[in-house]
Amino acid sequence: MIEQAIADAPALSARGVVVRASSLLLAFERIALMGLMYLLTALIMVNVVTRYSHFPIYWIDESAVYCVVWLTFIGASAMTRLRLDFAVTMMTERLSARNQKFARIVATGMVVVFGVALIITCFLWMDPIGLARAGFDARKLAAETFNFLYTERTQTLNWPTWVLYLTLPIFAVSMTIHGLANLLEDLELVPRTPPKGFQLSELDGVN
Template identity: 25%
Template structure:
């Protein structure tokens, strides 16, 4: 029993630290994206000169913000859900439903990791046109966020199985 609680505490610590890193990154990326778009608008309409790489960088930042933001929302339990039926279930059935939902989520996160890695490998030799970055770096957010989501899902599953609820 002590060993399971210890492993749970380690996994929870990893999940919290990952989420802290993700949320810091989200702030930097969101602020950077807003600054880049603002500079592009100012440059285009006031200076009559376009910053050629701003649209591509903003697009990739938005993709990273979306995937990493989903992992933070999942960690905090802020993802959208319809729980009308779930709220009316008896506790044992509710626990079973939670385990099924977490298992299905983990299956999806596994698909994100597997196919995200395969796609990143597939585009490994391509270069983005404006930024000249390898595209595998740009698409690595899919397996990265899948792995982060998997860690969060393991913590949520362990909490629901132990009956501790969200934390």
């Protein structure tokens, strides 16, 4: 009995770390979403006022676009943990309770697989190892690999595009963490707890 408890301790610890990381990440995403919503509203209002005043700010439009992009990806990550992602229940709602549970596990597992695949894709695309080998010289990296990610800049803000594109790897990692937490709950390895700060009804769909 003692040996079994010792053997299970690392697993239980790892499960707790995943769920805790997901909870902290969700809390941060909630604050980020509220901040981006306020920022987007302010940008649109300023844009409307300045246009009617015949003194438009040329970089407002691009700022609003990138704000929406970050808002979308952060929101999609939070929706993964809240189980608000799209679900087609036309077939699964006709299955038995056991088969519904299996379908839910498969669907959640596919989210994790997609997240891991996206992490690998972002790693290959952003090529941090290649950038380090080039001495963090973006032009040298572009000349050797034709990867112009670190040499491009936005049109009006004149910001490095890679800074804005960081939303993709961040989304990939956060979605994977949330997916793992959901998978642990679906496998009944950890108790399912309601998220803090979100008023949601219980969702029965397989997602």
